[in-house]
Amino acid sequence: SQKIEQNSEALNIQEGKTATLTCNYTNYSPAYLQWYRQDPGRGPVFLLLIRENEKEKRKERLKVTFDTTLKQSLFHITASQPADSATYLCALDARGNTPLVFGKGTRLSVIA
Amino acid sequence: DTEVTQTPKHLVMGMTNKKSLKCEQHMGHRAMYWYKQKAKKPPELMFVYSYEKLSINESVPSRFSPECPNSSLLNLHLHALQPEDSALYLCASSLGQGPSGTGELFFGEGSRLTVL
Numbered sequence: 001s002q003k004i005e006q007n008s009e010a011l012n013i014q015e016g017k018t019a020t021l022t023c024n025y026t027n028y029s030p031a032y033l034q035w036y037r038q039d040p041g042r043g044p045v046f047l048l049l050i051r052e053n054e055k056e057k058r059k060e061r062l063k064v065t066f067d068t069t070l071k072q073s074l075f076h077i078t079a080s081q082p083a084d085s086a087t088y089l090c091a092l093d094a095r096g097n098t099p100l101v102f103g104k105g106t107r108l109s110v111i112a
Numbered sequence: 113d114t115e116v117t118q119t120p121k122h123l124v125m126g127m128t129n130k131k132s133l134k135c136e137q138h139m140g141h142r143a144m145y146w147y148k149q150k151a152k153k154p155p156e157l158m159f160v161y162s163y164e165k166l167s168i169n170e171s172v173p174s175r176f177s178p179e180c181p182n183s184s185l186l187n188l189h190l191h192a193l194q195p196e197d198s199a200l201y202l203c204a205s206s207l208g209q210g211p212s213g214t215g216e217l218f219f220g221e222g223s224r225l226t227v228l
Contacts, residue, residue, distance in 0.1 A: 031213045043116075043202050043219030044155065089154060093213040099145070099168060100214050102154035 002027045004092055006103040013080055014111055021075040021091035023108045032093040034071045034100065035065050037086045044089055046077075079112045115139055118203050118220035126228050127193060133223045135203030137187040143209035144186040145217070146178060147202040150221055161186060162209050193227045199222050 007022045023033070032051050035070045036044035050066045050073065059062045063076040077084050087105040094101075116137045135144065143162045147155035160168035161180040169178075175197075177189040183223050186203055201224075204217040 018151050032215075034216065036217075041200070041224070043204075043222050044217070046216045046218070049216060068154070091217075093215070095213055099160055099209065100217060104154050 002101070004028070004090065004101055004103045006088075006090060006106045008035040008106045009104070010079055010107045010109070012109045012111060015082055016043055019080045019084070019089050019108055019110070021090075022107040023073040023075070023107065025071050028071070028092055028101075029094065030092040031095045033038060033064075034093055035062075035064055035073075035075050036089040036091060036102075038089060038105065039086050046086075049093075077108075080108075082110045083112050084108060085110050116203055116205055116218050116220035119225050120223055121221065122224045122226075124184055125190065125193065125208065128194075130189070130191045132190065133188040133201055133203075133225075135212065135220055136184055137205045137218070140183075141205035141207055141218070142183060143191065143206045143214070144180065145206075145209075146186070146188050146220075147204060147212070148190040149200045149202055149222070159188075160209060165196075166210075172216045183208075190225075193225075195227050198225055198227045 004025045005053045009111045013019050029057045034046045034049045038044040049066045061078045065074045087107045089105045134167050146158040156171045158172045159178040164180045169223045179187040200222045202222045203220045206215050
């Protein structure tokens with residue numbers, strides 16, 4: 001069966017360090033992989049989308065990689081700040097008129 | 113500020129009440145979605161409207177009834193809900209939803225529903 005896993009439910013890191021979040025999937029051939037940020041009690045906010053033929057995408061302090069052989073995406077926040085504390089969701093976007101499938105999310109806490 | 117507007121932000125209702133959640137977007141998006149989210153869980157898809165037609169219903173109980181009056185509006189009618197239906201209900205939109213995938217979702221802030 002299709003599965004999407006974000007390995008860590010929670011991740012604590014020190015301010016200034018790089019946070020790395022992992023998203024793995026099985027039995028899936030996504031066309032794209034997306035990352036969202038969600039603050040408590042609010043709707044998710046889109047951050048980055050990476051296509052299956054792209055290895056890496058960057059946006060300011062954010063970097064996403066996509067390895068279709070390993071079936072894995074890594075999401076990096078460099079020079080992390082307490083304001084980066086939130087839940088980060090990965091989502092698989094497949095072809096064939098199927099909706100996005102979200103992972104369970106990783107709750108990141110950046111400690112000053 | 114999100115470009116998808118949901119009302120009300122909070123709703124408390126009894127199990128015999130009938131209420132509606134509303135969602136509006138003016139980005140020209142042709143796909144609109146309802147998601148349900150419980151605490152510390154990911155958003156769970158309920159319904160998808162594509163070009164104002166219901167394209168996906170994820171086996172949602174009939175006490176939830178979606179409606180898409182036009183391309184900018186999406187409603188979720190609620191009737192005879194159960195306490196376990198208490199959750200954050202999220203509306204989202206995207207440019208389209210079809211064979212090439214979904215693309216970026218724009219979410220509203222959600223409607224926090226409590227069923228007593």
